[in-house]
Amino acid sequence: MPDISLSRFSSSERDHTDKNQTRMSPQMEDSPQDQEDMRRMGRLQELRRNFRPLAALSFSAVLQATWEFILISNSQGLENGGLAGIFWSYVWTFVGFGFIIVSLAEMASMAPTSGGQYHWVSEFSSPRYQKFLSYTTGTIIQGLITLRDPSYEPQNWQGTLFVFAMVALIYFFNVYAASWMPRMQNLLLALHLLCWVIVVVVLFAMAPHNPAKRVFTEFHNGGNWSSMGISLMIGQISAIYGSLNATAHMSEEVKDAGRYVPIAIAWGYFGNGILGLVILIGFLLALPSVPDALDDSTGFPFLYVFRQILSTSGVNGLTAIILIPVIFSNILFNASTARQTYAFARDRGLPFTDWIAGVDPRRRIPVHAIALSCLISGLLSLINIGSQMAFNAIISLNVAALMYTYAVSISCVIYRKITCPETLPPRRWSLGRFGLAINILGLLYVFFALFWSFWPPRPSPKAKEFNWSVVIFVGVFIMSLLMYMFQGRKSYVGPVVAIPRRV
Template sequence: MKHMEATSMQELGGQSSKADDENLARMGKRPVLKRNFGLLSMLGFSCTILITWEGIVVLFLQAYSNGGPAGAVYGFIFVWLGVASTFVVLSELASMAPTSGGQYHWCSMLAPPSGMKLVSYLTGWLTVIGWQATYATSCYLCGSLIQGLIILTQKDYVPHNWHATLLFWAVALFAVGINCVGGRLLPRFEGFILILHVLGFFAILIPLTYMADHGTAKEVFTQFLNLGGFPTQGLSFFVGLVGCVFAFAGGDAAVHMSEEITNAAVAVPTSMMLSVLINGSLGFGMLIAMLFCLGNIQQSINSPTGYPFMAIFLQATGSVAGTAVMASIVTTMGITTSVGMLASSSRQMWAFARDRGIPGWRIWSQVHGGTAVPVYSVLLTTVIVCLLALINIGSAVAFNDLVAMSISGLYMSYMVVAGLLLYRRCTGGISKTANGESAVVNTAGATLVWGPFHVPGIWGILINAFALIYMTIAVFFSFWPPSWQVTVNTMNFSVVGTFGVILLSLIYYVIRARHIYNGPVMEVF
């Protein structure tokens, strides 16, 4: 009986993979990656890319400094709603065209023919910027968290910036090892990490709330702060949103794994929407707990570890060992997240190279048959972030601007496709069904057809419009410094990095890419 059940499951999986490959062929793409992910493993992948409650623990000071406890609470709710609406838009697009290319592919199918090529190309580079910055920031935070743990437990340790860079490289090498093995290791790894993600939340929440001295509800829900010295409290509030926005960074991770998931048109949107529900709930719970258990916040801000949350844990537990265990959970989750971020970053890079949008595309678009992994793209992504880590040796402040580049790059790519989708849905440019089972759909110049995940009518338009408003706010304030009085140490240079890469990509477009990049390449006719 068990053998018959196993055989039936294999047949069902084979049928799903065949249907996925047929859908991919209808978008002009040839299946070359193995579909090792299912819904549960992809849910683990999506949830542990976001790791919102861990991000809130590490970065909550940004919202606290500009906004205060009340600003952090209401800012998180606003961001959560904005992210959820953004995920709805991305889920609709992923359901229409589940390809690893993601944003630039969607842009090519939605944009008018006259501007498709350039807009799609720029959207691809915005996504590259966003994902490379997100992955680099993840590795940097992991390296500095490990360094913070050493400072916490070893009183005679003298920290240096280059120590964090070496730890950064160690995290990156760990991610490379998991990614390059291929097969079913990565899906199983992500499913296991999902369990740790949920259990780790309670392992920190319970001792923190039980052992710490608690503030009052009035302090948490009514006290606003403007430690950045901005002219108005409202401006300070919006600047403080950046920490909450970054805690949800990487929402399109599942999109770039679409060609490795069975039943991708359903599984990708489902995993994305469940991940924002699960992570938002855990993140909000952890934020409330942190705000009630702040203790002496000034002492925490001046913590030698560089992370106030470690000082908050120490004040609550009164134990260095207990604090180290709790902080290690956060650090471990950060390290494991780097594995998924490398996978998503490299797949997006690989897909863009496959469509000839990146210099050296013939190399980066190769897939190694034994592992069915784009190893060269994995290695290229690793080399890029390891070179970015050298910035930290000269200035940790300059490297911190990658957080803002992550937000600006990804969110600007979301904004382009969300704006085009809103235009198409308002003008009736998307059909409910395709004409013929073999018709080419949802690619440049082809018929547009809604996927299984779709919010119809006025609700779809309203959600789409709100997502655009939220993303505009997030991008605009991602370029702001954390204080009104700007110095070299507080200046936000991310606008230079973001638009500098865009300028370089435009130069490459004029010199070379405009002759070879025409949007998604039709590999299947």
């Protein structure tokens, strides 16, 4: 049985743990169970727990914004798959990702911390590899600090200015309006649902419809691949992009997190998935021509569909209804990213750790981590001025990097369940006796999605069409190895160091 205790580490590592335990401890507002979870993980409560269960669920639903993103980001699915292809790939992605999401939810119940995947890797992996795997998982997650900006960009510099405006808005809400956000979450959920109803009514009640047989059986191999099957596999990226979730990183701000964070993750995913499925069916029924939609001057097939139904003012209004929830999704995405950055810095995984992990004593939020994530987003957008291809290559890392972190964290919990399940921490949201099988199915789907996420949209692509995510992913992975060799191996000890002995 592995000995998960402080005795396995050097005196310098224990000193780091002691230092972490003596950081400021503001007045507690958490439940006894929250206090027990933080004690078991060796963490003091620095952030304010002001998210109640419904607010946590609202955060998960609005952050994911599945129906909005399946409308905005469906060009690749339409090109490689067509009407039936994007529908059926959404269905199997919804099922496959479901195994991943519930696996993550169970881990969030066992270890409800802002660290998320890198903490789970540290706690559940083999003691021999926990430090290395946890560090590389954390550094790769840092590559995800980007804005999911769906706006139309006639000129590269205009798009960059738009990102700057978004960054300013995100910083304001996540710092100066942070105390309002938990109270606003229920309103944001209502907005998310109300906007969905309006779009559904337009697509189902106002648009002329294709025959159902065409929607569910007509495929399109616009990438000119050697088979329809390969085209379908490549087009599924549109469905995958609308399935990502990062709610676990808010765990240290949710009351009774061990119970309600996994509920928020699971219910937010499946609820959003159903909303997305209804919207997708309505969109496909209303889409008169896949080639025309892909060739539309706007660059967005959903705008092509709206133009067939509504006047210009109507298109503008309906598009605004979609973008408003997306803007708030970006705000919440940054909040989640900042918490993970704060947690990784707290465990000495980044340079300038004391500054990055600093918590504002009055607001009790990681202001420096929020500022850093906004700064990186702004700097990345500058690349867009010189080369949109380079900018797109960087943000294309999003899916691949998350798939990697999911693969490592789920692999580690599978290892622990097989080798020594008795050492797993208690969880209040459990997958029960089917948990191991669900974890394995989730891991298999992760590898499946990761493999196809590296493919270009068509054979023999030009440089601007090439899927550069594989190059960027390898580059970030090599960078994380170098950071581990020159910094992490000496300064990073991993969350498991702070966890009391369990035998």
